[in-house]
Amino acid sequence: xxNARPAIEARDLAKRFEETVAVAGVxxxxxxxxxxxxxxxxxxxxxTLLTMLLGLVRPDAGSIQIFGRDERRxxxxxxxxxxxxxxxxxxxxxxxALLADLDGGDAATRIEESLRVAGLLxxxxxxxxxxxxxxxxxxxxxxxxxxxxxxxxxxxxxxGLDPAGMRDMRALLARLAAEGTxxxxxxxxxxxxxxxxxxxxxxxxxxxxxxxxxxxxREKAPDPAYRLSTSDDDKAVTLAGPGLEVRADGDxxxxxxxxxxxxxxxxxxxxxxxxxxxxxxxxxxLTALFFRLTEEDA
Amino acid sequence: xxxxxxAARPAVRGGxxxxxxxxxxxxxxxxxxxxVMGLCLLAPFLFVVALNAQSNVPQDTLFGRWVHDTGFSIxxxxxxxxxxxxxxxxxxxxxxxxxxCEDRYGTWKTILTRSRSRSQIFTxxxxxxxTFSVLTTVSLALSSLAAGVLLVGRQPMIGLSGTLLAPxxxxxxxxxxxxxxxxxxxxxxxLGLLLSVASRNSVVGVGGPVVIGLVMQLVxxxxxxxxxxxxxxxxxxxxxxxLFTAEPYYGPLVQGAVVxxxxxxxxVGGAYAxxxxxxxxxx
Numbered sequence: 001x002x003n004a005r006p007a008i009e010a011r012d013l014a015k016r017f018e019e020t021v022a023v024a025g026v027x028x029x030x031x032x033x034x035x036x037x038x039x040x041x042x043x044x045x046x047x048t049l050l051t052m053l054l055g056l057v058r059p060d061a062g063s064i065q066i067f068g069r070d071e072r073r074x075x076x077x078x079x080x081x082x083x084x085x086x087x088x089x090x091x092x093x094x095x096x097a098l099l100a101d102l103d104g105g106d107a108a109t110r111i112e113e114s115l116r117v118a119g120l121l122x123x124x125x126x127x128x129x130x131x132x133x134x135x136x137x138x139x140x141x142x143x144x145x146x147x148x149x150x151x152x153x154x155x156x157x158x159x160g161l162d163p164a165g166m167r168d169m170r171a172l173l174a175r176l177a178a179e180g181t182x183x184x185x186x187x188x189x190x191x192x193x194x195x196x197x198x199x200x201x202x203x204x205x206x207x208x209x210x211x212x213x214x215x216x217x218r219e220k221a222p223d224p225a226y227r228l229s230t231s232d233d234d235k236a237v238t239l240a241g242p243g244l245e246v247r248a249d250g251d252x253x254x255x256x257x258x259x260x261x262x263x264x265x266x267x268x269x270x271x272x273x274x275x276x277x278x279x280x281x282x283x284x285x286l287t288a289l290f291f292r293l294t295e296e297d298a
Numbered sequence: 299x300x301x302x303x304x305a306a307r308p309a310v311r312g313g314x315x316x317x318x319x320x321x322x323x324x325x326x327x328x329x330x331x332x333x334v335m336g337l338c339l340l341a342p343f344l345f346v347v348a349l350n351a352q353s354n355v356p357q358d359t360l361f362g363r364w365v366h367d368t369g370f371s372i373x374x375x376x377x378x379x380x381x382x383x384x385x386x387x388x389x390x391x392x393x394x395x396x397x398x399c400e401d402r403y404g405t406w407k408t409i410l411t412r413s414r415s416r417s418q419i420f421t422x423x424x425x426x427x428x429t430f431s432v433l434t435t436v437s438l439a440l441s442s443l444a445a446g447v448l449l450v451g452r453q454p455m456i457g458l459s460g461t462l463l464a465p466x467x468x469x470x471x472x473x474x475x476x477x478x479x480x481x482x483x484x485x486x487x488x489l490g491l492l493l494s495v496a497s498r499n500s501v502v503g504v505g506g507p508v509v510i511g512l513v514m515q516l517v518x519x520x521x522x523x524x525x526x527x528x529x530x531x532x533x534x535x536x537x538x539x540x541l542f543t544a545e546p547y548y549g550p551l552v553q554g555a556v557v558x559x560x561x562x563x564x565x566v567g568g569a570y571a572x573x574x575x576x577x578x579x580x581x
Contacts, residue, residue: 017579048579054411056578074411085404089327098323101316102412143408 005068007032007151007182008053013062015048022048024206026062030151030184030199035177037193038186040203041294046186049203050081050155053184066151078149079184083160084140088129092120092139095128099143107146118142119168133160141172151182158192170196190287204294221285222292226262228253229278236274241265254282313414317422318429325392325430334391338434342376342442346449360539361455368453370468372446373439377475380438381535385479386486386511388438389431393490394503396427397573401498406578420573424491424566431487432480439476443469459544475538478551481558482534486511488565489531495569495576528553531561 008030015023023045030036040046051057053064055074063070066077086095093111100107115121118138123131131139137160144152157173158166173196177183187193193200193214200217202210210217223245229252230236236253240246244265245256257265269276283291325331349355349365349372356362359378361371380388400406409419452465463471486507494503514532527533534554540547 017577051407051577051579054407056407056410058575058577074413077411079411081407083404085408087324087403087405090324098320099408099412101320102313102409102414104313104316104413147412 005032006030006065007034007067008184009065009068010049010053011063013049013052013064014060015045015052015057016060021206023052023059026203026206026208027211028201028208030182032182033177033180034198035173035183035185035196037197037200038184038203039188039190039193039200039290041188043205044203044294045206046203047081047155048206050079050153050184050186053153054079054081056081074147076147076150077153078144078147078151079153079155080140080144081153081155083133084136084143086128086131086136086139086143088127090128091125092128092131092135092142093124095139096124096142096146100146103147107148110146110148111142114142114145117145117172119165134162134165137161137169138165141169149181151184152176153184155186156188157185158187158189166192190284190290194284194286202290202293209293217286217289221289223256223258223261223288224285225282225288226255226257227251227278227280227282228255228276230269231275231277235272236269239265239268239272239274241268252278256288313418314421314425317414317419318425319422321396321423321426322429325426330391330395331430334388334434335437338388338437339441342372342438342445343449345376345442346372346445350449360458364455366450368455368468369446369448369450370443370452370455370463370465370472372450373442373472374475376438376442377479377538378536381479381482381532382515383508383511385435385438385483385535386532387508388434389427389483389487390490390493390504390507392430393427393487394494394505394507395500396423397491397494397569398498398500398503402500410578416574417570420570424569427491428484428487431483435476435480435483439473443472457544458539458542461544463542471541475541478538478541478554479535481555481562482531485531485534485558485561485565488562488569492565492569492572495572529557531557534558 006029008028010026010028013023013026013028026045026049028049038046038049048057052059053066054077066074086092087098090098093115096111096114097108100111112121115124118141120135120138120142123135128136128139137157141157144154158169161169170192173183173185177196185193185196197214199213200210201208210220228236233248233253237246237248241264243257243261246253255262255265266276266279355365356375359375361374361378364371365375400409410416454462454464455468457463489507489510490503493506494500497503497506511532514530518527518530518532534550534557537550537554540550
């Protein structure tokens with residue numbers, strides 16, 4: 001494999017389902033060895049884009065190259081879109097044996113290791129029909145790892161996992177990325193993307209509204225938002241100094257500010273005799289930017 | 299923008315064989331396939347036991363009046379019943395579900411993102427459905443012959459021209475008769491495959507061929523023109539009658555074979571084209 005080539009290079013991709021435009025002229029470039037986040041609200045076109053990359057859906061227009069190949073070969077590509085599904089009457093291990101046979105080569109020799117890495121070794125003998133969503137997610141990861149992938153395409157891999165499972169999943173992805181695997185990861189969770197990704201593409205209604213590195217995204221991010229409740233909200237609004245935006249928002253006050261400005265503001269509230277009853281992060285800077293990018297009028 | 303051609307995944311050698319093998323393994327794990335196969339093996343014996351327990355005979359059925367006299371009439375009576383609805387039903391149990399079950403389980407995305415092309419997956423699945431259809435038909439044939447010979451006896455039988463047929467000759471004619479229905483069985487298998495791919499619904503895939511078969515039976519019962527009757531996929535199920543006359547006639551067998559092959563080719567070709575072009579979306 002030529003490492004200079006992008007793992008994925010998609011140009012001007014478009015897909016329409018009857019009257020609904022799912023993807024409209026999307027460009028996507030994922031560099032080799034990078035962890036690339038694909039984020040957007042429901043209906044943004046993320047899953048359609050991933051299904052086109054995996055050859056499940058035919059684009060109406062545009063081109064896709066995977067590791068520089070024009071044809072939709074999935075050699076070295078593993079992953080899943082939406083919740084991974086398996087044959088319920090076969091065990092997890094038997095499902096992997098089937099998929100390994102479909103892959104050919106030495107995939108079958110990686111079954112046990114894939115189960116171990118995905119944390120499913122103990123439950124691999126049980127029928128997949130009895131698996132929880134989280135266990136299916138883990139089996140999906142194991143199925144992807146069977147292919148010894150150079151590129152992992154994952155659609156919300158932490159979906160359905162409990163907190164420990166989410167932590168393990170993130171650790172696994174971080175480890176794979178550190179070993180040089182290119183990862184394209186769709187997610188709703190900006191915190192997850194911030195933790196894992198080097199680059200990010202944000203989509204809205206089938207179009208790309210941001211594409212760049214996490215650093216570039218952070219530079220564009222607005223102040224984070226905090227939820228504030230005080231003993232006298234009206235007075236608290238009048239005490240807002242420069243660099244702060246404070247407004248009443250139903251359940252208390254919504255404050256947009258950098259951390260140092262917020263500290264100064266809270267101290268000022270105390271000195272003015274206004275007690276702070278609740279102060280919590282409403283949305284991080286990146287989440288706030290995500291909302292701005294994906295909710296503002298086109 | 300430039301239109302994208304259908305991306306054909308390069309074929310992996312032996313890919314269809316791997317899919318075929320796994321489809322057979324999956325079938326052996328499915329209760330419905332086990333049940334149908336068991337039914338094909340046991341039902342003829344139960345049928346003969348029930349016939350032996352009563353003095354009446356199914357006189358309206360070809361060879362039905364001799365079910366107490368010669369065991370060779372049993373497989374022919376079973377064939378007469380089976381050709382009307384049982385064989386379309388038995389074959390469509392797998393053929394009508396083998397593609398639709400991937401929609402039901404949501405597993406299209408799981409298998410289509412591996413190293414096998416859609417062509418290979420289609421070929422492997424279609425071959426598995428055809429294998430099941432042939433195996434169930436052969437099982438039903440051998441089981442009903444065994445049930446007749448073991449529980450009634452291997453007495454000579456009387457042909458449709460009134461000539462006595464020796465046991466050995468009778469056995470050959472019985473097996474040949476069952477062999478002639480393999481082509482219409484495969485025609486119904488193709489119909490099941492097409493409905494399975496097109497509807498993405500197992501109920502339609504499994505029930506559709508049965509309903510279509512019954513409608514064809516009805517059409518053949520009313521005063522339809524001969525050309526229409528000749529074009530029905532149910533007509534070849536009765537083409538074996540000509541084997542039992544003193545001067546056998548093979549015209550219906552040839553016509554039935556051609557009709558069955560055309561049904562099979564059109565249905566399987568249509569199913570293949572639909573699967574190739576399909577966008578796999580949804581969970």
